[in-house]
Amino acid sequence: MREVFHQSLEDVQNRLVEIAELVTVAIDGATRAFSTSDVTLAEEVIEADRIIDEKAVALDELAIEILARQQPVARDLRIVVTALRVSASLERMGDMAEHIAQLARSRFPERAIPKGLKGTFKRMGELDVSVARKLTELLRTEDLRLAEEIRNDDDAIDELHVSVFEKVLGDNWKGEAMATVDATLASRYHERFADHAESVAKKVVYLATGDWSADPQTLEAFAE
Amino acid sequence: MREVFHQSLEDVQNRLVEIAELVTVAIDGATRAFSTSDVTLAEEVIEADRIIDEKAVALDELAIEILARQQPVARDLRIVVTALRVSASLERMGDMAEHIAQLARSRFPERAIPKGLKGTFKRMGELDVSVARKLTELLRTEDLRLAEEIRNDDDAIDELHVSVFEKVLGDNWKGEAMATVDATLASRYHERFADHAESVAKKVVYLATGDWSADPQTLEAFAE
Numbered sequence: 001m002r003e004v005f006h007q008s009l010e011d012v013q014n015r016l017v018e019i020a021e022l023v024t025v026a027i028d029g030a031t032r033a034f035s036t037s038d039v040t041l042a043e044e045v046i047e048a049d050r051i052i053d054e055k056a057v058a059l060d061e062l063a064i065e066i067l068a069r070q071q072p073v074a075r076d077l078r079i080v081v082t083a084l085r086v087s088a089s090l091e092r093m094g095d096m097a098e099h100i101a102q103l104a105r106s107r108f109p110e111r112a113i114p115k116g117l118k119g120t121f122k123r124m125g126e127l128d129v130s131v132a133r134k135l136t137e138l139l140r141t142e143d144l145r146l147a148e149e150i151r152n153d154d155d156a157i158d159e160l161h162v163s164v165f166e167k168v169l170g171d172n173w174k175g176e177a178m179a180t181v182d183a184t185l186a187s188r189y190h191e192r193f194a195d196h197a198e199s200v201a202k203k204v205v206y207l208a209t210g211d212w213s214a215d216p217q218t219l220e221a222f223a224e
Numbered sequence: 225m226r227e228v229f230h231q232s233l234e235d236v237q238n239r240l241v242e243i244a245e246l247v248t249v250a251i252d253g254a255t256r257a258f259s260t261s262d263v264t265l266a267e268e269v270i271e272a273d274r275i276i277d278e279k280a281v282a283l284d285e286l287a288i289e290i291l292a293r294q295q296p297v298a299r300d301l302r303i304v305v306t307a308l309r310v311s312a313s314l315e316r317m318g319d320m321a322e323h324i325a326q327l328a329r330s331r332f333p334e335r336a337i338p339k340g341l342k343g344t345f346k347r348m349g350e351l352d353v354s355v356a357r358k359l360t361e362l363l364r365t366e367d368l369r370l371a372e373e374i375r376n377d378d379d380a381i382d383e384l385h386v387s388v389f390e391k392v393l394g395d396n397w398k399g400e401a402m403a404t405v406d407a408t409l410a411s412r413y414h415e416r417f418a419d420h421a422e423s424v425a426k427k428v429v430y431l432a433t434g435d436w437s438a439d440p441q442t443l444e445a446f447a448e
Contacts, residue, residue, distance in 0.1 A: 058340050064305055071295040081288055084308045089421075168401050181403040188412065199312075 005070050012066065012083050015054040015059045017139045019090045022052050024132035026097035027193060031125030034186065035118070036101050039108040040107050045101035052094035053139040056087045063087075075210065089196040093132070103186055107178075112186065114179035114209040117167060124160050131197045138201055142208040147201040154198040161191040229294050236290065236307050239283045241363045243314045246328070248356035250321035251417060258267060258324050258410065259342070263332040269325035280311045287311075299434065306431040313420040315342050320417040321432035327410055331402075336410065338403035348384050348414040351377050355421045359406030362425055371425040378422040380397040385415040 063083040066072060072080055103112045113121050131153045134147050138146040158196035164187040167173060168180055175183070250269050259267035287307040290296060296304055327336045337345050355377045362370040387409040391397060392404055399407070 024327075060309070066303065068293065068297060068301055071297075073295075075293060077288075077292055081291065081308060084305060085284070085312070088309070088312060166406065168262065168405060173401050175401065176397065177397050177404045180401045181392060181408050184405050184408040185412070188409070 005072075005076075006065075008062070008066050008070070009072070009076055009079055012063060012079055013139070015055065015062070015082060016086065016090075017136060019052060019055050019087070019094075020061065020132065020136040020139050022048070022055070023093045023097065024129065024136055027125075027132050029099075030100040030104070030120075031098040031121075031129060033104040035122060035125060037104060037111050039105050042101040042105040042108075046098050046105070048181060049094050049098040053091055056091035056094075058132070059083055059087050066124045066171055067081070069224045072105050073206055078207050081158065083128055084205055085203050086200045089200045090183075093193055093196045096189045096196070099189045100186060103182060108180065112182055114168075114175050114183045116173075117164060120164060120167070121186060121190070123134040127157050127160075128170055128190055128193045131157075135197045135205055137201060138204050142204065144205060144208060146165055147205050150198055151195075157191055157194040161187050162194050229290075229296075229300075232286070232290050232294070233296070233300055235284070236287060236303055237363070239279065239286070240307060240310065240314075241360060243268065243276060243283065243311070244281050244356065244360035244363050246279070247314055247317045247321065248360055250318050251324075251349075251356050252353045254324040254328070255345075255353060257328040258336055259346060259349060260333055261328060261335050263329050266325040266329040266332075270322050270329070273318050273322040275284055277315055280315035280318075283307055283311050292397060298374070301432050306427055309427050310424045313424045316424065317417055317420045320413045320420070323413045324410060327406060327413075335407055338392075338399050338407045340397075340399075341388060341407055344384055344391070345410060345414070346410070348381055351381050351384075351416045352414055355381075355418050358416060359421045359424060362428050366428065368429060368432060370420040371429050374418075374425045378418040381415055381418040384447055385411050395437065 026048060029041050029045040029048075030037060033045060060083070064079045068081050106112070131150055132151050134146045135154070137143065138150070164183055168175065168183050173180075245442065248335060250272060253265050253269040253272075256262060284307070287304045290304050299375055330336075358374050358377070360371045362374070388407055392399065392407050397404075
């Protein structure tokens with residue numbers, strides 16, 4: 001029984017890593033499809049999102065089953081609680097990748113990236129992919145330096161997000177309404193992707209340390 | 225001890241209802257501030273979002289403490305699990321209200337609502353407020369007909385969201401880039417607010433019935 005229990009807990013952690021890997025594949029494909037107007041790749045990303053959704057639901061089911069049957073404590077409990085708290089965020093990261101792919105597909109054969117913003121979105125895409133890779137590694141290793149790096153990357157993406165609006169609302173912007181809508185939505189999706197990653201990373205800090213007050217979100221919430 | 229335990233569980237449910245009530249106040253204020261360019265009201269909504277964030281974090285803490293100390297089972301366990309699964313969504317609903325208020329404030333003394341979309345956003349705002357009220361009531365009573373109503377309201381909001389893009393991308397749209405950005409973001413925030421509500425409602429179905437397969441999300445995920 002004890003053996004089965006530990007296998008389940010390992011299973012929970014492995015599944016978190018697996019979903020994060022699928023999300024990494026999704027955002028990598030989505031940003032490439034978006035920058036190169038690759039409609040086949042965009043469709044693959046859109047199609048694959050279902051798998052992420054299913055796996056997130058299945059992980060919740062497993063976590064609840066473990067809570068009900070095995071009443072874990074201490075670190076074991078924290079693993080299960082973390083799964084319940086982060087599965088929705090990972091699923092939303094998959095949704096953001098899907099939305100970026102949908103933008104690429106909907107504008108095909110035109111480019112979805114508005115003129116003058118190619119470099120900005122290239123950089124945002126690279127940062128999102130990097131954040132996804134780091135998050136996968138953080139879930140696998142609980143190396144907390146990665147949580148710090150993700151937070152810094154998220155800050156960089158937030159700055160790029162602001163720069164998109166400065167561009168679009170600036171005097172030199174000649175884009176039509178469609179380009180303005182695309183820039184607004186694409187930037188928002190990229191920014192939200194990293195936000196979710198940062199939120200997951202914070203909860204992994206709690207998982208690794210067991211120290212609730214080490215969760216920067218908590219500290220911030222009560223420090224304000 | 226038994227008495228204390230049941231008080232904690234009641235506390236969890238009461239806190240869920242309380243956060244939903246705060247979210248209702250927030251979206252009601254945000255949509256009024258947005259439609260009337262009331263910057264004072266907008267600032268109240270922005271300021272009050274901190275309280276929602278704090279209460280969501282505190283609810284997670286309480287839920288984890290109950291899991292660790294009291295190892296609840298059956299319906300008691302489902303209450304705690306539901307709190308962990310929905311607190312982030314409620315917190316995000318508060319964020320959406322805050323974002324709508326921020327749009328209103330940032331354009332003041334101009335109107336944030338682009339010309340030609342006043343009626344659409346009025347209807348979206350009314351639906352979001354209605355959804356928030358129903359969600360509060362659903363959490364309080366577990367009357368599952370409300371979950372169905374929320375789903376229908378969410379569908380109506382999705383249609384309005386699509387209609388905003390049809391308008392903005394249509395030939396008759398004369399809005400400048402700022403109006404296009406505002407319409408895009410405001411519509412997205414309204415739509416996401418209801419999406420989160422629907423996601424919470426689904427999880428309350430699980431709480432009330434204990435039947436995981438009754439969760440429409442699960443059914444959908446595996447039926448596709």
